[in-house]
Amino acid sequence: MPYVNIKVAGSLTREQKAKIAAEVTDTLERIANKPKSYTYITFEEVKGENWAVAGDLLDSD
Amino acid sequence: MPYVNIKVAGSLTREQKAKIAAEVTDTLERIANKPKSYTYITFEEVKGENWAVAGDLLDSD
Amino acid sequence: MPYVNIKVAGSLTREQKAKIAAEVTDTLERIANKPKSYTYITFEEVKGENWAVAGDLLDSD
Amino acid sequence: MPYVNIKVAGSLTREQKAKIAAEVTDTLERIANKPKSYTYITFEEVKGENWAVAGDLLDSD
Amino acid sequence: MPYVNIKVAGSLTREQKAKIAAEVTDTLERIANKPKSYTYITFEEVKGENWAVAGDLLDSD
Amino acid sequence: MPYVNIKVAGSLTREQKAKIAAEVTDTLERIANKPKSYTYITFEEVKGENWAVAGDLLDSD
Numbered sequence: 001m002p003y004v005n006i007k008v009a010g011s012l013t014r015e016q017k018a019k020i021a022a023e024v025t026d027t028l029e030r031i032a033n034k035p036k037s038y039t040y041i042t043f044e045e046v047k048g049e050n051w052a053v054a055g056d057l058l059d060s061d
Numbered sequence: 062m063p064y065v066n067i068k069v070a071g072s073l074t075r076e077q078k079a080k081i082a083a084e085v086t087d088t089l090e091r092i093a094n095k096p097k098s099y100t101y102i103t104f105e106e107v108k109g110e111n112w113a114v115a116g117d118l119l120d121s122d
Numbered sequence: 123m124p125y126v127n128i129k130v131a132g133s134l135t136r137e138q139k140a141k142i143a144a145e146v147t148d149t150l151e152r153i154a155n156k157p158k159s160y161t162y163i164t165f166e167e168v169k170g171e172n173w174a175v176a177g178d179l180l181d182s183d
Numbered sequence: 184m185p186y187v188n189i190k191v192a193g194s195l196t197r198e199q200k201a202k203i204a205a206e207v208t209d210t211l212e213r214i215a216n217k218p219k220s221y222t223y224i225t226f227e228e229v230k231g232e233n234w235a236v237a238g239d240l241l242d243s244d
Numbered sequence: 245m246p247y248v249n250i251k252v253a254g255s256l257t258r259e260q261k262a263k264i265a266a267e268v269t270d271t272l273e274r275i276a277n278k279p280k281s282y283t284y285i286t287f288e289e290v291k292g293e294n295w296a297v298a299g300d301l302l303d304s305d
Numbered sequence: 306m307p308y309v310n311i312k313v314a315g316s317l318t319r320e321q322k323a324k325i326a327a328e329v330t331d332t333l334e335r336i337a338n339k340p341k342s343y344t345y346i347t348f349e350e351v352k353g354e355n356w357a358v359a360g361d362l363l364d365s366d
Contacts, residue, residue, distance in 0.1 A: 021113035
């Protein structure tokens with residue numbers, strides 16, 4: 001019963017999300033013996049104004 | 062002080078969210094003795110492109 | 123495909139968690155038409171030292 | 184390696200998010216010795232229809 | 245700046261977590277062009293009493 | 306109604322958590338006009354074996 005939440009700054013294409021989901025699900029099956037049908041993955045694409053590193057928003061000048 | 066996060070694939074109507082919030086808050090009061098005013102609930106409606114099960118995005122053909 | 127995360131301050135008995143899980147899953151089926159088998163719920167029991175309200179840890183004197 | 188997620192009901196201006204990010208990152212450096220470059224902060228602005236307190240959505244009449 | 249949270253029911257060995265972290269970080273670099281050093285991954289190992297599927301705790305009889 | 310989740314690698318003393326909670330709650334009041342009593346903060350202290358950066362667990366040799 002894995003549940004995986006993936007947050008990225010910026011956006012991903014549908015194709016990128018499809019590939020990431022397939023690979024991460026495969027990783028959890030091969031390494032941790034989790035049946036693929038058990039794995040839920042959610043993506044969150046976070047705009048630069050909503051993500052800070054080192055105290056600065058990512059869309060800062 | 063419960064904090065509940067509910068993620069669903071797809072969307073919910075305002076009416077559905079209102080009913081779910083009322084019922085979950087009531088459940089936590091009856092079963093776990095949490096005063097209703099202490100319970101925060103947030104909803105996240107996740108589009109099919111951002112939720113994968115078994116390695117496939119939910120909006121896959 | 124609902125995923126629900128329930129954080130409570132303090133602990134719950136196994137019986138309380140079983141009842142809450144059953145009721146919340148039922149709520150999502152009745153109100154939002156989510157098949158019961160699709161619903162994942164995780165509980166997190168947070169000790170008072172790790173939960174603050176109004177700027178004070180819950181185990182404060 | 185702190186990761187901080189800040190959910191607020193309603194919205195914040197870019198300026199408010201910039202100030203909050205700077206202050207929280209500074210707090211973690213001063214109090215917990217976390218180098219600023221290690222701290223990731225994400226903001227989520229949750230509309231009233233998606234946040235309930237005491238069993239009522241925040242945009243309720 | 246990806247941040248990935250992986251929750252699994254039950255526990256993982258340190259070796260399993262090391263391999264999963266390496267693979268997921270590699271996936272995000274290859275597919276989404278995220279530099280490896282930007283990726284944070286946290287694991288949460290959730291005991292069966294704290295995870296429910298279909299309304300039943302995973303450690304149910 | 307802010308809800309803040311703070312994950313750190315390693316542990317914090319109770320005193321550190323108390324100070325961080327007080328400061329972050331104050332920040333949200335001053336900058337975003339959130340009454341202190343509305344702010345919930347939870348801390349999660351994540352051991353090195355459960356946090357990876359750049360594909361390596363933090364307790365790696």
